[in-house]
Amino acid sequence: MRRSHKYWKNKKVLYVRPWPFFGFVAPTLVRYRAYPWVLQNVYNVFPEQRYFGLYQFVTPYLMIKNPDLIATIAINDVETFPCHRTKIDPESDPIYAKLLFSMKAGEQWKESREILKLALSGNKLKNSFRLMQECSKDFVNYFSKEGTVEVELKDVSAKFANDVIAAVFGYKCNSLENPSNDFYLTTKYVTEFHFLRAIKFFLYKLSPRMMKFFKFSLVDNRTRLFFHRLIQKNRLSQNSLNFSKRPCSENFNEDCFLVKNNNGKLENSDDDILAQAIQFLFFDFKTISTVLLFAMYEISQNIKVQEKLICEIDKVRKEVSYESLAGIEYLDMVVAETLRKWPPTITTDRKSEKPFTIEPTKPWEETQKFDAETLCLIPIFALHRDPKYFPNPDVFDPERFNAQNKKHIKPFTYIPFGVGARNCVGSEFALIQIKIFLFNLLSRFRLVKSDKSKDVITLSKTVFRLVPEGRVWIKFEPRRNEV
């Protein structure tokens, strides 16, 4: 596809006028507006359009606004739109090439996806449930030592998300007690998009061959070494890891990390496992910690929601089980509303393999032909905030998802986990992790606003993700006398 600000004009497609060189992302690059709001503004430029063109830097994207058109692209016409944009050439970085998100659709992707899906659901998920339950208990026990405590939400949600991933790797690290444990430091290091990594990504896009020639890898030696050491310990030792109180073989969910090789055999070489580890860190750590942060923040702000949630949680006495957790309908509704208002993945995309046509459905539209390799942007955050689909979108209202109301949500307007063949493979795993955390937390604490933070969250203008600006404080107030 040609990269130039003339592309949409030449194709006679309506488009958002780009800022020179930077395209629509300019307001975030100059730190004027947070990226989710920039996307929402762009989404609103042509209220009646089903789709329109825009430029991310000089790369043309087609924004798909209309929910039916989203379904066409992601479900009905999946042969034309089989993959995401991010595709790292396996020749240039074999580790990144093993990530499902960046894999080209085909047998290897299909099988790897099936294996990961199995590892993250059903009986395997029940096993992970036990680990998550342990991590949540460690979390609340840590705060139960004192009375009311003031906590910073970015910090505590990141530590919990980290500890669950670590547990999947057979590594018990309780990051609240021990914030400088190796796993947490590595997670932070890998997931922070610092300057050097940004440059590496840019160079990869520019010339994968050059990167291969100079043997530059997106996964640096420090990360590689850390995980290789961990994998070796897990495989070779039947004894506890230094940081684990249990035999690691019991914890290490190796099935999460199986990959089919080109000869159709199941294997998990150290590099395969390393790739899956990176996948967990990218997909689980950032998404889960973001959802937990916003869920705790919204619950602290909305007292009625909190009281109702506590009431429902208290009905499940003593130990919560996998089954009883799924039965707490109001918890489902609170999590669903958090994912509506604050979806951690603010957009997703599809890339067309072949040319395609969009037929008119409105009087002012014309048949429009598009080239192969057209990049389609699906604006998850903006759809969730569109008052046409969610009236008063800025209000946190879990009742949108009660049994009656959720029937009226227009299909493909609520898509926190994406849609179709390339949707999120970890959604079940993620939902259980979020729910079990909130269950344990609210069983022991009320979440109370803190004077240190404002009532309205401001989003960061320095990153291209959904991140609050600065620190976000609330208080955990023990419910000792009630339970």
Ligand code: HEM
């Ligand atoms: C609240 C948490 C999460 C959210 C909101 C989320 C959201 C998403 C979204 C929007 C996509 C793109 C889907 C599409 O294009 O249609 C995606 C893809 C993906 N997610 Fe998640 N995700 C979450 C947690 C996880 C977890 C825990 C894992 C486990 C490792 C995971 C693994 C993946 C993978 C591997 C893909 C790529 C799938 C493919 O291309 O075949 N996600 N996720």
